[in-house]
Structure formats: structure tokens, C-alpha cells
Amino acid sequence: MARLEGRTEGLTDVDLDLVRRARQFVAEHVASHASRWELDRRVPTETFALAAQQGLALMLQPEKEARADVPSYLGVARVAEEMGAGCLTFALPLLAQNYVAWAVARHGTLEARSSLLPQMRAGSLFGGFCLTEPGAGSDVAALATTARRVGGKWTITGEKARVLLGTEARFFIVFAKAKGADGSVGVGLYLVRAGLPGVEIGDAYAMVGGHALGCNSVRFWDVEVSDEDMLLPPGQGFSFAFDAIDFARLYVAATACGMLRAGLEEALQYTTGRMAFGQRIVDFQGPQWMLADVATHLLASRALVDEAVTCVSDRARFTPAVAHAKKFVTQVALPGLATCAQLLGANGLLARNASGRHFQCAKIAQYLDGSTEIQNLVIARSLMRTI
Numbered sequence: 549m550a551r552l553e554g555r556t557e558g559l560t561d562v563d564l565d566l567v568r569r570a571r572q573f574v575a576e577h578v579a580s581h582a583s584r585w586e587l588d589r590r591v592p593t594e595t596f597a598l599a600a601q602q603g604l605a606l607m608l609q610p611e612k613e614a615r616a617d618v619p620s621y622l623g624v625a626r627v628a629e630e631m632g633a634g635c636l637t638f639a640l641p642l643l644a645q646n647y648v649a650w651a652v653a654r655h656g657t658l659e660a661r662s663s664l665l666p667q668m669r670a671g672s673l674f675g676g677f678c679l680t681e682p683g684a685g686s687d688v689a690a691l692a693t694t695a696r697r698v699g700g701k702w703t704i705t706g707e708k709a710r711v712l713l714g715t716e717a718r719f720f721i722v723f724a725k726a727k728g729a730d731g732s733v734g735v736g737l738y739l740v741r742a743g744l745p746g747v748e749i750g751d752a753y754a755m756v757g758g759h760a761l762g763c764n765s766v767r768f769w770d771v772e773v774s775d776e777d778m779l780l781p782p783g784q785g786f787s788f789a790f791d792a793i794d795f796a797r798l799y800v801a802a803t804a805c806g807m808l809r810a811g812l813e814e815a816l817q818y819t820t821g822r823m824a825f826g827q828r829i830v831d832f833q834g835p836q837w838m839l840a841d842v843a844t845h846l847l848a849s850r851a852l853v854d855e856a857v858t859c860v861s862d863r864a865r866f867t868p869a870v871a872h873a874k875k876f877v878t879q880v881a882l883p884g885l886a887t888c889a890q891l892l893g894a895n896g897l898l899a900r901n902a903s904g905r906h907f908q909c910a911k912i913a914q915y916l917d918g919s920t921e922i923q924n925l926v927i928a929r930s931l932m933r934t935i
């Protein structure tokens with residue numbers, strides 16, 4: 549198989565080791581299994597646990613970024629690319645667990661931290677990030693879930709939509725509107741365990757693809773949580789959400805680089821091995837130009853991911869930089885993967901081949917953590933601030 553990995557400049561020894569482990573893990577446990585997960589509509593929790601044991605879960609630890617044994621943001625981006633080359637449905641749930649774990653690690657009680665984080669690190673326990681609602685997607689400020697003060701506790705009421713790994717999660721971090729101590733209404737963040745009375749976990753959505761993501765709706769019918777389970781008070785929830793979403797956008801973009809790379813490698817392999825009209829398909833100029841265009845988009849995509857990583861410590865630059873990266877990579881991945889599938893002829897339709905499977909996932913990536921149009925909104929706002 550052709551290999552079109554990215555540059556290794558700027559990666560530390562820890563990063564290189566993790567990238568190597570991710571590549572090997574994907575080859576052994578993901579690439580040849582992902583189509584079966586999709587056909588069976590199964591969430592591969594046992595594969596997540598195996599990956600966690602290889603250090604591929606909870607890799608992001610911003611407060612420890614300076615430590616020598618922790619991978620850098622660039623390193624995690626390259627790992628995300630490797631995982632995406634296997635399957636978005638493998639990469640995304642593992643990456644998303646980082647943001648859930650941050651909320652617990654930074655704002656949870658000692659009891660929450662010690663009961664949840666070790667199991668999350670081992671890949672045996674998952675949490676759901678509950679921001680989106682049936683009536684509030686792009687416009688998250690319109691969220692309608694509430695947390696009310698009743699009898700010295702918080703009562704959570706509302707419905708959350710499209711919760712990644714929601715079918716498997718044993719707890720949720722829930723963004724809800726609440727009245728603060730000064731009487732003003734703001735969004736707070738609450739930790740809600742799945743077993744509490746009033747928590748109703750929906751079945752996985754039937755989607756056009758991506759069933760291994762375990763995506764569903766979760767309803768909270770007057771669920772009581774204690775003060776200790778308020779992770780962030782009213783007014784502070786959104787700042788955490790947007791911080792997490794910036795990182796999520798970066799790593800969705802890196803994952804989409806991996807999908808595009810896998811499609812290109814497969815198309816290169818196929819057109820080099822397949823004969824038509826007395827010569828290799830790759831020797832016709834038409835296919836060469838198709839491959840060349842995808843390769844250009846892959847390089848440009850990686851450059852935008854790398855550029856975003858360089859802005860990580862400056863929020864004002866990081867937010868638009870990840871919006872550029874997420875928008876561009878997911879925009880070129882979809883037609884790029886269609887091109888790769890086209891180069892495989894009817895083989896491009898087979899579930900076991902990467903191009904068709906990644907094509908479905910590339911569409912999903914266009915919505916994740918804000919649609920393409922919302923990235924444009926972020927970019928345009930940052931442009932207007934320069935005037």
C-alpha cells in the first residue's frame with residue numbers, strides 16, 4: 549500500500565512513538581473491521597478499550613502540555629490523522645472523550661475525579677457531551693434545557709440531541725440554563741449520572757452512516773443532582789464549551805486529513821495495479837490529474853491543521869485558525885473521497901474499501917462541532933474585528 553504520511557518535523561519522540569502506535573493499532577484493529585461495525589450497526593467499545601490501553605485515549609492534557617512525557621498538540625493532530633485514516637467512527641469518540649474528561653478533571657469533585665477518570669483512561673467508561681438540542685444546533689444559545697434550584701438541589705429538565713457515544717455513556721456533562729446567585733440567567737454545566745431517576749437514554753439514530761458513533765438523544769425529566777455535581781455555575785458553561793469545541797474542530801480537521809489520505813493511498817494502489825486498454829490506469833493522464841488534485845488538497849489541509857496548532861496559545865488567533873482548517877478540510881474531503889472512489893470503479897462501492905466508507909464519514913464531519921457555514925461565520929467575524 550502506498551504511504552502518504554505527513555511531515556515529522558516538529559514532532560517530539562513522545563509524539564512519534566504515539567503516531568507509530570496509532571498507525572499499528574489502526575492497521576491491526578480498525579481498518580479491516582470498520583465496515584463490519586457499520587454493517588452490524590455496532591459501537592466497538594472493546595476496540596476503544598484496547599486503544600486506551602495503548603495510550604490512544606485522553607491524550608490531550610492542556611495543563612500538562614509542557615511536560616516531556618505528554619504529546620504535543622501537533623503530535624495529537626498527527627495521531628488523529630492516523631486514527632481518521634482507519635475510520636472517523638473510531639477516531640472521533642476517542643477524541644471527544646478528552647473534552648468530557650477535561651470538565652471532570654478541572655471542575656469535578658475529588659469523588660467524581662476518582663470514580664470516573666481512571667476508568668475513562670482505561671477506556672472502560674464513557675461520558676456524553678450534551679450541548680446540542682433538537683431545537684438548538686448551530687444556535688446553541690437557544691438551548692432550552694434548564695437547571696432549577698429546588699430543595700437545595702439542582703433539577704435538570706430538557707432534551708439533548710446527537711450525543712456522541714450517548715448509547716454507551718454512563719454519565720453526561722449537560723449544559724443547562726440556570727439562575728445564578730445574582731439572579732441573572734446563564735448557562736451552567738452539570739454532571740448527570742446515567743442511572744439517576746429521570747434520565748432516559750434514546751436508541752441510536754438510524755443514519756446514512758457512522759452508526760459506530762453510538763449517536764442518540766438523551767432526555768432529562770426533572771433529574772435531581774447535588775451542588776457538588778454542578779461543574780460550572782450559571783454564566784460559565786459556554787466559555788468551557790467553546791474552548792472544547794475549538795479543540796474538537798482542530799481534531800475533526802486532522803481526522804478528515806486521515807480519511808482523505810487513506811482514500812488517496814487506496815486509489816493510487818488500485819490504479820497502479822489495474823490494467824485497462826493495455827496499460828495501467830495510473831498511466832492515463834485523466835486519473836493522474838484526479839490523483840494530483842486530491843494530493844494538493846491533502847497537503848493544503850495538513851498545512852491548515854499545522855497552522856492552527858501554531859496558534860493554540862493565542863485564543864484570538866486559534867478560534868479562526870481552527871475554523872479555516874475545519875471548513876477547508878471537510879469541504880475538500882467529501883469531493884476528494886468521491887474522486888478516489890471513482891478511480892476504484894465499482895470497487896469503490898464495496899463496504900470493505902476505504903473510499904466509500906470514508907465518503908459517508910466525510911459528510912458527517914461537515915456537521916460535527918459546527919457546520920461549514922458556522923465556520924464561515926466565525927471566520928467572517930474575525931475578519932470584521934480587524935477593521
Ligand SMILES: Cc1cc2nc3c(=O)[nH]c(=O)nc-3n(C[C@H](O)[C@H](O)[C@H](O)COP(=O)(O)OP(=O)(O)OC[C@H]3O[C@@H](n4cnc5c(N)ncnc54)[C@H](O)[C@@H]3O)c2cc1C
Binds near residue numbers: 917
Ligand atoms: C455524528 C454527530 C455527532 C455529534 N455529536 C455531538 C455531541 O456529542 N454533542 C453535541 O452537543 N452535539 C453533537 N453534534 C451536533 C453538531 O454539533 C450539530 O449537528 C451542529 O452544530 C449543527 O447543528 P444542527 O445539525 O442542528 O444544524 P442546524 O442548526 O439545524 O442548521 C441547519 C443548516 O442551517 C445552517 N445554518 C444555521 N445557522 C446559520 C447561519 N447563521 N448562517 C448560515 N447558515 C446557517 C447550518 O450550517 C446547516 O447547514 C453531533 C452531530 C453529528 C452529526
